[in-house]
Amino acid sequence: MKTAKLGSRDSAVESAGAPKNVDEYLAGVPEPARSTLNRIRAAIRAAVPPEATEVISYRMPAFKYKKVLVWFAAFSDHCSLFPTASIVEAFKDELKGYSISKGTIQFPMNKPLPAGLVSKMVKARVAQIGKSHRKDAGSAKGRKQTLKKR
Secondary structure (H helix, E strand, O other): OOOOOOOOOOEOOOOOOOOOOHHHHHHOOOOOHHHHHHHHHHHHHOOOOOOOEEEEEOOEEEEEEOEEEEEEEEEOOEEEEEOOHHHHHHOOOOOOOOEEEOOEEEEEOOOOOOHHHHHHHHHHHHHHHHHHHHHHHHOHHHHHHHHHHO
16 A cells, blocks of 8 residues: 655545445545545535535545535545635635635644535535526526527
């Protein structure tokens, strides 16, 4: 087994190939990262609409509602949430104390997860997607797609 250096971006997943579903991804993640990801997953589940689904996208677990809402993954020394750049920007004041980049938030495994904040960001992302889909439905492209379905 390869030992990753502290600060490495190497994935913590120990599987032979691409995971087929989120449970398979999590099964390949060693502790304590698996527990942290399960807490992230629970916080996301609490915030998504009932029709949202779990998928694997870019070899990472993700939640999809009309399109991908957020991704989450384990790395050698942290777990990350990928809620998109606009959500990270919108919550940057509340994310002080966490390592962030354009569309990523890193949660150290040795600190408590801010589950309430994760849920709040996911709810903001759901609202953002809802707005973009309403806007698309009124566009010429959206009208064409609706007409094709008839």
